[in-house]
Amino acid sequence: MPERISREAAVASIKLPPGKCLACELMTGGGEPLVLWEVPRVVALLPRLGVAWGQVLILPRRHVVRFSELDPETWLEMSSLAQRVARALERRFEPARCYVASLGTARSDVPMSCPHLHIHVIPVMDADARPAQVLTWSGGVVRGEAGELETLRDQLLALLEGR
Secondary structure (H helix, E strand, O other), X not given: OOEEEOHHHHHHHOOOOOOOOHHHHHHOOOOOOEEEEEEOOEEEEEOOEEOOOOOEEEEEOOOOOOHHHOOHHHHHHHHXXXXXXXXXXXXXXXXXXXXXXXXXXXXXXXOOOOOOOEEEEEEEOOOOOOXXXXXXXXXXXXXXXXXXXXXXXXXXXXXXXXX
């Protein structure tokens, strides 16, 4: 089972080269994410560090910061994939609900974000949890190891592919 570590330990474990976009680095294998699903313009990743076990990041392959920079076709692919992933997470985890949030900021002082538009799909197990309690690293971060991420990927892939 993935372990929960402190926000400080999670931030310290991120080795981002100066001047690089975290999301772009994740898509090229930095930060040890695992690719869940790929289409030409969009990729879904299982991050090693997340606010909840099962969290998925959906990113456009092209680096964009604002919605005005994103073409409508790519947004439709991202949104469609977010719904498919949320449905797979519901079947796998049976959460109280799934949060789907588009986040990203050009500010460098926001530790749970980066200057690359993206969508988080997060299974929320606590029926009373509110967005401010879920969309934060203040209570710690779930860290999954490679084998755990691979097992989860295989389970979610089976659900995404209808197996």
